[in-house]
Amino acid sequence: MGKSACSKSPGRWEHPGFFLRALFLLLFCRHVSSQCKILRCNSEYVAATLNLRGADRSAGYCDALRSYSRCTRRTARTCRGDLAYHSAVHGIEDLMIHNNCSKEGPTSPPRPRPPAPNHQGLEPLAMCDYEKSFVYKHGQAPSYQHCAAFGDPHIRTFHDDFHTCRVEGSWPLLDNEYLFVQATSSPVAKGSNATVTSKLTIIFKNMKECIDQKVYQAEIGNLPAAFEDGSVNGGERPGGSSLAIRERSAGRHVEIRAEYIGTTIAVRQAGRQLSFSIRAAEEVARAFTEEQDLQLCVTGCPRSQRISRSECCRGPVAADVARALCKEMLPVEDVYFQSCVFDVVTSGDANFTMAAHGALEDARVFLPNAEKLHIFQAGAGCSRVSSSSFLVLLLTSGLWVVLLHF
Template identity: 30%
Template sequence: FRWSFSHFVVLFYCDEFIRFAADKCGVLSCYANYKAGSCDNVAESRSCLSRVEKECAGDFRYRLIVTALDQLNCSEATPPETWASNPAKETCIWQSGEPEQDWRQCSLYGDTHLRTFGGELQTCRAIGAWPLVDNAYLEVRVTNSLFGKKATILSKVTVGIRAHGGCAMETVYEADIKDSPLPGVFADGATLAGKGVRLVALSPNRVELVLTHAGARLLIRRQGDFLSVALRLPPTLAGEQLCLRGCSASERLPAPHGEPAWLLEEADVACRAANLTGAYLDACVFDVLATGQKDMAAEASGAAVADLQELGATTPYRIVQQPSAAVEKSASAAAIVAGLLLAAVLHAKGCTVLPGAVR
């Protein structure tokens, strides 16, 4: 096969048209990995074009690309094996030498609890969209919304997958709290996005997304009125977003206080029934009190924690919250009483108490 001047002209104008128009049907994903002069890549592009033919048939860029590829006379090129029947090859497997037991886990769930890569469990109040993870392979953004009068919940998860050779095509997965069931396809309607990407609907309300070339695994779950996301990454891909640095101190919520004893007991019983202990139990009690949905909040919390544990996460070593005003006032009062008692003892023994020595 010999290239002619007309081949270059067709490809040049095709490329210029493509660059200056928005992609509405996903045809650019077929063009992104094309490398001029390679019939193997042409075959892969044709295979991709056949999958988007129905959605893109009326798109002028689709017709331009098809025409350009036809003029290359690569009819003998063999299309690559389909991604569905061809599991990720060695080239699409994360290889960094990091043992899997050192990989990090992160999760966002409930109202709203963040389990960081470092093992802290934080309760945050941050309304809006925030980056949970952002690296060269993917971006995970979470959207928090108000729920009732005093609660916030995770309402949307957006996973942006970045193009990575034949392992991944650029695409987006979205899960919304209103989705029932959760989508089993990407935002453009496709079910495939490269040899290293696997999207599986484990149940109507639970989805798994795996990027083998990045060592990433995500579990997204909808439980009643609650949405959760748990993920696992190699430590070198942790990034500097919420999963690593956590919420700012001003966004962390204090532990609940002033609640009736019977209400605390009911919440505790419901959360223990969901097999929660330690910091996870405390977070669950917080959710029950904040949302007023005793059974639903406890079940959602238990399910989210189960996803984290499936990814290999251990129990958080501590729960990080702002101390409540009541706790601070109590601690201050205790310090004053202790100081007065110490002053009284010293005075009784004839010791001089210097002003400011007891605080």
């Protein structure tokens, strides 16, 4: 019978790559005692030579071999009689001859130790970068969630539920340890059953290491690119720049980045309505108590406030006209398209197409999983009704001006 792979004499290896493969084989041999640390020497040599490239490759091998030899000498006393140890010693001699390495000279630098699993070593500014801090503590990137409120209004929750609501007055979209967001809804016009978001209030709560409390308010006709106090960042604290606001499109689109909590918010205005979209770190989105149970982004609309989009076929605009308008901006007939048709039919305002389109574009940017971009709900759309009023609506709504602008 032949000898096992772990008991073969190493002989003279003519190429470093063969020696590396032999080392990996030795790692699986079970003849190494608990005191012998030869496996640690092997792994350090493999790590030092794994990525050697270019003109300095030969010198790098020599440095690694000298380090390897020094490591084996340190463990010689506890590894006497160990096959893996003796194989390594003979292999080092062969490789040093093969690579014309001198026994004296520089060695490979030791591998840096990984950081301790806590965040006390973080610099103050790094503590105000949520993603970097999360990776430091957990060794992986954080998970994110998306919520949106737009149109009449329609709510896409953090859990990808989609509701159309009859809410009027002020309702909290978010209420947690870090953020408070309140939306105020009003009728589109006097006597109309359709409502839109007419005001948004966003409070970034005080965070000692990073920002002062900041309040942002937007109303129809007033979409400021600054917080209420006139500032555009988180204040004078060292991490103040981790909260910043910028204008993406004058009077129509504002973006607020809160890096200290891994959150980005978009506020838009389309016609006489506001919309809200957020990408929030999952840990931040879940940071609330049982008392903070009413949050439209978390639970959606209360059941008593939900309405079906299939009930939209009565209004100042026929369904087929609304479908044609929405199809121009939203070619996929998903819930964004269905919501657009619902809003145009019930309100007679073609600007609702821009609101749904903006919400879809925000979702495209904010959603961590692109496969969840489109949501389809059976029986949620309006049926087609014949009409010849498409051109009349297009001209009277002023939508042609918006389309030319874009």
